[in-house]
Amino acid sequence: MQNQYNFTWTKEEDDIAAWDKFLKNDPRGHSQQVSHYLRSFTKYPFFNYDFLIVKTNQDKIIGGIGVLIFGIPYFKVLVALNGPIISMGHEIIFDDIIEQFLGKAKKNKAFYCQLKAPLLKKLDRSYSQYALWGFKKDSLFYSGEKGRKLSFIGGTKGFKCIRIEYREDISPYKNIWNGFNKNTKRNIKKAYSNKLELKYARTTQEVNEAYEIIKLVAKYQNYRLRPWSKMRSFLMDMIQDNLCIVPCCYSEGVMIGALIEFDIGRRLNYVYGGVLRNSQDLKVGHFLHNEMLKYSIERRYELYDLGVMGNEGVYQFKRGFGARKVEFENTRHWILNSFKQNLLLKSKRIIK
DSSP, rough: OOOTEEEEEEEEHHHHHHHHHHHHHHHOOGGSSSSHHHHGGGGTTTTEEEEEEETTTTEEEEEEEEEEEEETTEEEHHHEOOOOOEEOOOOOGHHHHHHHEEEEEHTTEEEEEEEEBBBBSOOGGGTTSSSBBBOOOGGGGGEEEEEEEEOOOOOOEEEEEEEEOOOSSOOHHHHHHSSSSSHHHHHHHHHHTTTTTTEOOOHHHHHHHHHHHHHHHHHTTTOOOOOOOHHHHHHHHHHHTTSEEEEEEETTEEEEEEEEEEESSSSSSEEEEEGGGGGGGHHHHHHHHHHHHHHHHHTTEEEEEESOOOOOHHHHHHTTTTEEEEEEEOOOEEOOOOHHHHHHHHHSSBBO
C-alpha cells in the first residue's frame, strides 16, 4: 500500500489549502474536516489540530483525515469528526488511515481517542459518492467500542438530504417541487407573495447581523451557539475561501432571517438558521431554503443537505421538503490508558 500512496502528517499552509480545496470539490468532502473548522477550536485553551493527507505517486490528494488534539500533558485526547475522507476508487486505504489515526494517538500519549467516520449505516449505493460504505466487520474501525465517552464533542450523524436529478423529461426544480408536501408548497407560494428579498451577507457587519438573528432563535429554542467573538474569523475566512455562504432574507429593507450554509463536498449543508419571531408568518424559512435549492441547481449539485439536527418542529419542516434521512455508523472509541480514563471519570469534568 505504501508503494502506491504517500501518507503525510502536516500543518504546512500549502498542504492545508490543498486539503480544503480537495474537500470542496470531492463529493465525499465534509465540513467538519475543513481546516477552518478544526482551527476554530484553538480559540479555546489546550486545543490543537493536525492533518494526515494521502496522495498518489502523481501527487494527487485522494484522502486523509483532520484530527483535534486536546488536553494537558499526560491527559490528552485525540478526536476525528466525520473523517476519514476518501475519494471513490481508493477505499483500500481506509484501514491504513485508521492505523495512522491510532498511531497518532499513541505518539501523542493520548489516553483516549474517538472517531466518527462518514460511513453509511445501511448500504445505499445512491449515496455512495457522498459517504464511505461496505467495509467488512474485520476492519480496524470496528475494533473500537461503539459510542462516545466525550460529552461535548461529536460528529454529525449523517444527512437529511434532498436529491436533485437532472433529467431530460422534467426540470430539476419541477422534479423537486413534486416531492414537497401540500403544506410546504402552500408556504413557499405565500413566501413569494410577501415580496421578500434575498441578499448574501459578505461583510463582517452583515454576517454579524445575520449571526445575531440566529443566536436569538437559539436562545428561544434552548440550544447554545458559540459567541460571535469565537465565530467571527472562522465564518469570515470560510466565506472568503468560498466554503460558506450566508443567505439573508429582507423585508422592506430590514434583515429578518438568515442561514449559514457550508459549500463543501459538491453540496450545500445547512448548519444554522433563524427568523425573527415577529416575521415568522412571512414564511421566511421556506423562502430561504427554496432559494438554496435553486442555488444548488445553478451549480448542478445533486444533493442539498438540510442537516440532521433539530426538534420535532424542525423535523416536520424538513420532511415537508421531501428530505430523506441517511445515517452514518456509530462513533467508535478506543481507551488507550484505562487508569487515566477512570481518573477523569471520577472527576466528572470532561468524560461522562
